[in-house]
Amino acid sequence: MKTRITELFGIQHPIIQGGMHYVGLAELAAAVSNAGGLGIITGLTQRTPENLAKEIARCKEMTDKPFGVNLTFLPTVNAPDYPGFVRVIVESGVKVVETAGNNPSAVLPHLKEAGIKVIHKCTSVRHALKAQSIGCDAVSVDGFECGGHPGEDDVPNMILLPRAADELEIPFVASGGQADGRSLVASLSMGAEGMNMGTRFIATKEAPVHEKVKQAIVAASELDTRLVMRPLRNTERVLTNDAVERLLEKEKRLGDKIKFEDIIDEVAGVYPRIMQEGDMDAGAWSCGMVAGLIHDIPTCQELIDRIMQQADDIISKRLMGMLGR
Ligand SMILES: Cc1cc2nc3c(=O)[nH]c(=O)nc-3n(C[C@H](O)[C@H](O)[C@H](O)COP(=O)(O)O)c2cc1C
Numbered sequence: 050m051k052t053r054i055t056e057l058f059g060i061q062h063p064i065i066q067g068g069m070h071y072v073g074l075a076e077l078a079a080a081v082s083n084a085g086g087l088g089i090i091t092g093l094t095q096r097t098p099e100n101l102a103k104e105i106a107r108c109k110e111m112t113d114k115p116f117g118v119n120l121t122f123l124p125t126v127n128a129p130d131y132p133g134f135v136r137v138i139v140e141s142g143v144k145v146v147e148t149a150g151n152n153p154s155a156v157l158p159h160l161k162e163a164g165i166k167v168i169h170k171c172t173s174v175r176h177a178l179k180a181q182s183i184g185c186d187a188v189s190v191d192g193f194e195c196g197g198h199p200g201e202d203d204v205p206n207m208i209l210l211p212r213a214a215d216e217l218e219i220p221f222v223a224s225g226g227q228a229d230g231r232s233l234v235a236s237l238s239m240g241a242e243g244m245n246m247g248t249r250f251i252a253t254k255e256a257p258v259h260e261k262v263k264q265a266i267v268a269a270s271e272l273d274t275r276l277v278m279r280p281l282r283n284t285e286r287v288l289t290n291d292a293v294e295r296l297l298e299k300e301k302r303l304g305d306k307i308k309f310e311d312i313i314d315e316v317a318g319v320y321p322r323i324m325q326e327g328d329m330d331a332g333a334w335s336c337g338m339v340a341g342l343i344h345d346i347p348t349c350q351e352l353i354d355r356i357m358q359q360a361d362d363i364i365s366k367r368l369m370g371m372l373g374r
Contacts, residue, residue, distance in 0.1 A: 068119020214240025230359025
């Protein structure tokens with residue numbers, strides 16, 4: 050399939066694996082890229098620019114296809130060494146960066162100067178337009194159903210994608226709730242040029258996370274996610290567990306008076322314990338409603354081939370058939 054996104058990134062299929070903390074390591078990024086999509090290493094999981102350089106080198110040993118690096122701008126006081134991460138990305142010859150979390154204008158000139166394509170992930174049309182105006186090459190539009198941070202507007206993709214199509218000139222991919230060929234065709238029909246998947250890629254053979262995480266996604270239904278940290282205006286969609294229910298109880302009890310310190314036990318330092326140790330009640334971890342559509346743990350190649358085959362069947366048989374052609 051050829052779209053403005055496959056052309057922009059030099060990939061075979063319009064499918065991107067979004068950055069995911071403690072999931073987007075070299076193994077997953079390489080597997081997605083080798084299967085014809087765009088794999089993405091999550092920069093901040095590496096903690097230091099030196100570690101990121103090593104992770105990029107590891108990924109290059111596993112694939113000669115294009116892959117990207119995610120840079121997430123966090124609302125923290127002790128900011129990570131973003132200039133150092135950008136230097137390593139430029140020096141290592143990475144060709145694509147996925148930015149997220151906040152306006153990427155501080156790093157954009159350095160990335161563009163090095164010829165790097167930038168796709169910014171955002172949750173609203175106004176942020177997508179801002180990304181376009183500062184020179185991003187593409188955007189990833191994250192609907193309310195997405196795993197991770199859906200923003201505070203709560204607009205699902207059925208509305209958000211056509212709205213983005215009406216306003217944007219740069220190409221965009223649909224993100225949030227994407228799982229299969231049906232998602233891809235629906236997103237294309239709403240104006241997107243491809244799709245970005247998070248949760249679906251965790252339940253793959255190559256995702257370097259504990260088996261219990263993959264099984265939890267397969268076992269979950271679309272009713273099993275919760276929104277946490279809304280009172281802090283840092284809303285995150287996570288899979289429910291004991292820690293999440295405890296967190297929600299605190300939010301209810303403390304109301305507007307809640308501070309980050311009140312929920313630190315449920316959210317800080319959780320990712321390594323969940324993703325690497327499989328300690329499934331350690332705290333809140335991002336997961337999309339799309340878990341309800343995930344029933345198996347294929348390889349990335351099997352998953353992407355299946356998506357493309359299903360998309361082809363829907364377009365050429367089901368839809369063309371409806372037109373009587
Ligand atoms: C476990 C997990 C961790 C994530 N970590 C990040 C992150 O560090 N940075 C980021 O930009 N997005 C992160 N995301 C969001 C994904 O890149 C993607 O936008 C989102 O998962 C899409 O929704 P879906 O899960 O419905 O496919 C994360 C998502 C999940 C499920």
